[in-house]
Amino acid sequence: MSELWYELEPFLQQGTLGLVNGAFYAILSLGLAVIFGMLNVVNFAHGAQFMLGAFVAWMLLNWAGIGYWGALVLAPLIVGLLGVVIERTMIARLYKLDHLYGLLLTFGLALIIEGTMRNAFGSSGLPYQVPEAFRIPPVDLGYMLMPAYRFWIVIVSLVVCFGTWYAIEKTKLGSYLRAAVERPQLVQAFGINVPLMMTATYGAGVALAAFAGVLAAPVYSVNPAMGANFIIIVFAVVVIGGMGSILGSIVTGYILGVIEGFTRVYYPEASATVVFVIMAIVLLVRPTGLFGRA
């Protein structure tokens, strides 16, 4: 093994691992951007909904015998439905008020959900095994051994992110959504049920968070704080990417995951803060974010 290769190896390793974290950042910030872009609601309960996704996967396995693949479909549906209920009963009443109210409401919800889960399940977390299909020896990439399941995370997140972007930017439904953001009254006048669309959008955003939660269950400890650790970083990602920009949040998610990975080699103590340093710099140089429109 040559000297240069030895120096290059950690870059490749951490870049690859960073992509996995970036995958979570991307799905979560995408959900946030969708909700924010369409509803103008800063959904602080997003981390708690991510955590609920993982817990519902655990419950499905242990209480109903439904494995990972079933959970990947069912958990987002269940948590998404919960989101619909929350939107209908609470958030919908706040659209006319200052946006701080929505933020406070969802933040309060997050604390309640996390506290409830902590009381019910403790803080250490619950075991959730990697699904049977991925219990194969790690894949040798030449520069590292990568567990098959982590590949799956990256691939599936790319598919989901692209799918969501396509649905919003390129389909007819997406065009209604975007129109409803700009001129809700006008769109309603054309006979489109805007409130229903808002509800569905919130439900879909929440379902995305829960989907990420199921993906995370086999690799991270399923515990009530797992979302809280992510959510602050994900908000930074959204700000860096440009508020409400779908593509911005996806691309920034992956990039920041990779940058964070590099930090873990060269200055690990700073790996928890590097995202915020970047956020500060981006805000100074481009106040609208990397992909935001002025």
Next chain:
Amino acid sequence: MSITRRTLLTGTAAAGALPLVTPLRHARAQAANTIRIGVLNDQSGLYRDLSGPGSTQAVRLAVQESGITTRGVNVEVAEADHQNKPDVGSTIVRQWLDRDGFDVIVDVPTSSVALAVNTLCRERNKVLLVSGAATSDLTGSACSPNTIHWTYDTWMLARGTGGATVAAGGRTWFFITADYAFGHALERDVSNFVRAAGGEVLGGVRTPFPGTTDFSSFLVQAQRSRAQVIGLANAGGDTINSIKQAAEFGITRRGQKLAGLLVFISDVHALGLQTAQGLVLTATFYWDLNDNTREFTRRLGRMPNDVRPSMVHAGCYSAVLHYLKAVEAMGVQAAKASGAAVVERMKAMPTDDICFGKGTIRQDGRKIHPAYLFEVKSPQESRGPWDYYKLLQTIPADQAFRPLNEGGCPLVRT
């Protein structure tokens, strides 16, 4: 877009700051013959299950079993959440000691918080009974006439798990260390053992605490070091995530050995035996160790989230039981007047309880009892819920902790 970025940033800042505001329950009644016990620990974060409300339950049991309340002494127990932050812990303790007239602070996991509270209790001449925190500095450079370090410490863990791993042939080490007082102390103490045994520390990485979820980057660095042993100088949720992800990356299959330097029973429960089996760990208490420990578990009753008591819970019980004996022996007035006098009295009396058996307290504040080296059972070996450990070795009390003259404690008269 009508939400400004400022709104979002304000909210983000609020998210960080808001958990600081937690309700603090305290008693107001002023009475000269009332002993006030404050249980300070992590009630909401990654150390909640191994200390948290279970510690308060253990303290209440000790108060009840001491029988002191039937002899005319009032005892009040309060609890608070320090969130693993030294500033939050210090604020609560100042309030407890300066305003509410508390006499003793119990548990205090998270070494950085314990060190801060250690200073506060010494300045105000109150008592600190540490069960949850690990740093051996509490009986070393930071030792205090007002503090007793009860359950375990980083030197003991180094002697137990570290010593056993070196003895089993682990000569070269790489550390994954939680970046605060506890992780640093544990890494230091284990490194000393490794070097003394002729081994070598090849490197290490410090992980941000709290808030690290993904340990894969650090594990890959550890793998790259080609060290025979990866030492996990972390605890609670950090240990759980490290071990879970190490299994995922097949670290042990590649010949490297994982040494969980501080593993609690709640961690094993969270990992599941499938992942945790074969781990070697050191503890001073296991609920299923003998008839006495099983009796303690039975008396403690149902714990929050149905956990079994950890050594930290047992330590809180044992420490408060002994404290109340000393209070009774010297009288409540005298006990309230000087924390150092109570601690002096506790050191003069031999300890005896169903959790740790007979023991003593040393001049430097170190409680002495045996330690046990356990191995986590495989799913096939486990006979029922929480049947997790098998005993490998008992480390006698006189060898389990750092020799008195090696800690550098100024209280030790030579």
